Amino acid sequence: MNLLSKHYDLDSSSDVQEFYHSRGWTDGFPIVPPTPAAVAACLDWVNLAAKEVIGIEPVRERPITAEKLAINAVMAGCLPNHFPVVVTAWMAMLQQEFLLHGATASTGGCAVLVILNGPIRKEIDARSDFNVLGNSDRATSVIGRAIRLGLINILEVSPGAIDRSTLGHPGKISYCIAEDEEGTRWQSVAQTRGFPSDVSTVTVFAAGAPRQIMNEWTTQPEEILETYAAEMRANMRNYSIWSGNYVLVIPKQHRDLLQNAGWTKSDIAETIFRQARIKRGEWSSVGKGAVVRDKGDTEYTALPSPEHLLIVAAGGPAGGFGAIIPPWLGTKSQAVTAAIGVCIDCEPPSSP
Amino acid sequence: MTIRVLDPTSEATPQALKPAPRLRSLKGKTVGLISNGKEGTAGFFAHLDRLLRERYQVANVILRTKANYSAPAEESIIDEVRNWDLAVTGLGD
Numbered sequence: 001m002n003l004l005s006k007h008y009d010l011d012s013s014s015d016v017q018e019f020y021h022s023r024g025w026t027d028g029f030p031i032v033p034p035t036p037a038a039v040a041a042c043l044d045w046v047n048l049a050a051k052e053v054i055g056i057e058p059v060r061e062r063p064i065t066a067e068k069l070a071i072n073a074v075m076a077g078c079l080p081n082h083f084p085v086v087v088t089a090w091m092a093m094l095q096q097e098f099l100l101h102g103a104t105a106s107t108g109g110c111a112v113l114v115i116l117n118g119p120i121r122k123e124i125d126a127r128s129d130f131n132v133l134g135n136s137d138r139a140t141s142v143i144g145r146a147i148r149l150g151l152i153n154i155l156e157v158s159p160g161a162i163d164r165s166t167l168g169h170p171g172k173i174s175y176c177i178a179e180d181e182e183g184t185r186w187q188s189v190a191q192t193r194g195f196p197s198d199v200s201t202v203t204v205f206a207a208g209a210p211r212q213i214m215n216e217w218t219t220q221p222e223e224i225l226e227t228y229a230a231e232m233r234a235n236m237r238n239y240s241i242w243s244g245n246y247v248l249v250i251p252k253q254h255r256d257l258l259q260n261a262g263w264t265k266s267d268i269a270e271t272i273f274r275q276a277r278i279k280r281g282e283w284s285s286v287g288k289g290a291v292v293r294d295k296g297d298t299e300y301t302a303l304p305s306p307e308h309l310l311i312v313a314a315g316g317p318a319g320g321f322g323a324i325i326p327p328w329l330g331t332k333s334q335a336v337t338a339a340i341g342v343c344i345d346c347e348p349p350s351s352p
Numbered sequence: 353m354t355i356r357v358l359d360p361t362s363e364a365t366p367q368a369l370k371p372a373p374r375l376r377s378l379k380g381k382t383v384g385l386i387s388n389g390k391e392g393t394a395g396f397f398a399h400l401d402r403l404l405r406e407r408y409q410v411a412n413v414i415l416r417t418k419a420n421y422s423a424p425a426e427e428s429i430i431d432e433v434r435n436w437d438l439a440v441t442g443l444g445d
Contacts, residue, residue: 006359016355025360034358059424062362071360102422153360291391332420 001040003050005067020075025153027145027173031075042070045080046087054087055094057155059101064090068154069146076146081124082139084340086146088202089114092338093147099333103206104157109165110328112147113207113247114176115312116140117190118200120340121178128180130316133210133249133323136177144174169209177249177314184255184313186265192311193337203310205245205335206328211235216253216320221261224254225268228324229275232302235326236278237286242330243304248272249323251315269306276302304331375438378408384436385413386429388421400440 010016016033020026032038043050043066050067057064066087073086093100093112103110116126127137135141151157159165165172181188181197190201211234215227228248248268250258258268281296283289303309308331315321327333375381383404387393397415404410414436416429425441433439 003358006363007356008359009354009356011354013355016357019357020360033355034360035356036358039358062364067358068360068362071358075360099420099423102420106422149360154362156362329422332422 001043001050003036003039003067005071024158027148027152032077034071034074038074039070041080042073042083046084054090057094057100058096062155064094064154069150072150072153073146076149077142078146082143085116085120085143085202088338088340089147089204092202092204092336095336097334098204098336103328103333104151105162105164106328107164107166108328109168110206110208111169111171111175113171113205113325114144114147115189115203116178117188119198120200126178128178128314132177132314140176140178141174144176148172171209177312180313183252185259186313189310189312190337192265195337195339200340201337202340203335203337205247206333208326208328210323210325212321212323214321219257221258221263224257225271226275228322229272231324232276233278236300236302237282239326240330241300243301244327244330245308245310245335246302246327247310247312247325249312249314251319251321252317253320254322255313265311268311269309272309273301273303273306310335378404378410380411381437382412383410384433384439385415386425386439386441387415387417389417390421
């Protein structure tokens with residue numbers, strides 16, 4: 001394997017750590033030394049040459065090569081079988097509608113949420129149950145971290161450099177979840193976005209921090225969903241009123257109640273679309289009266305349409321909890337789903 | 353035993369851009385303002401417009417606003433820049 005990156009010969013494992021930290025090449029945690037053998041193993045796994053361009057960041061016109069992604073993936077702790085997810089996530093993030101530069105530079109401080117669907121989840125032992133929005137398993141932790149380290153090192157998205165976040169949030173360390181497809185009768189996120197169930201996919205979403213809700217006091221689907229919708233309305237009042245993609249993470253307890261009552265993801269999305277809306281005048285109740293102007297009666301929906309809601313079946317088996325994950329910038333940055341192993345920018349085969 | 357490790361950065365050399373010649377005076381010039389469209393820009397650029405005309409005798413001040421404050425300016429705005437003597441762009445948070 002012909003690797004093209006500059007190399008350094010260091011004396012010890014601790015020297016490696018200090019060398020990378022001192023250059024601002026980490027997220028503050030120790031890294032796995034990106035040796036040529038480890039990087040080559042990742043590239044071999046996806047059958048990509050080191051110089052292969054995965055995509056080009058549209059604003060700063062930076063080419064993103066397979067080798068640089070592999071180096072950062074190894075540093076994050078990825079094994080070769082994690083690397084196809086990292087490559088596909090980057091392909092999706094580099095699509096124009098994702099608005100990568102804005103999403104990584106904005107004072108708004110969003111993170112890249114990565115949602116996994118299909119057989120890859122099992123191949124890499126990604127978990128979807130306990131602590132799913134935290135440190136649930138090795139695979140999702142290191143994949144999410146690989147995205148962040150790649151941003152830091154390949155696109156200079158370091159705090160105070162390209163990253164101008166006022167606050168940021170913990171998802172900027174790692175923000176990757178796998179859907180509990182075995183624990184639900186619902187269609188997966190990927191299926192609702194047009195992909196077959198036997199295809200592995202990665203969905204990326206420029207997202208705020210999760211906002212947790214709790215309602216253990218009802219078995220009625222409408223009442224359960226009203227709690228999720230209320231949190232979305234709170235986000236619209238307190239953070240941003242603009243509609244866009246939202247993610248609902250629905251763990252087993254709520255999911256069972258909804259499924260056993262015959263509710264599909266489509267039914268849920270229709271209800272949330274109806275319920276998650278506010279009038280601009282509500283800004284007055286949260287200290288934002290100055291920008292209501294003469295539009296107090298204008299109604300804003302959290303979702304442009306029910307299809308903009310991404311419902312993820314995930315979370316531990318017990319507890320009447322759930323979460324909403326809001327968008328960073330409404331419809332100006334959109335969730336993108338890409339299939340693993342499919343080049344979404346390739347030219348179609350030429351006709352004979 | 354040494355450990356050989358690889359550089360994780362882009363290693364790209366940024367393209368050196370040549371700045372436009374500096375103006376010796378703003379008097380009689382055309383100044384373009386590119387606003388990102390955020391709430392705070394209205395007052396900021398209105399004040400700047402007044403300063404440029406009153407204190408520096410700028411002949412024309414043209415305000416253009418981006419459609420998306422987190423994305424680059426549209427081509428139509430960039431095309432206009434060639435007709436300006438000076439452009440001012442920045443945040444309006």
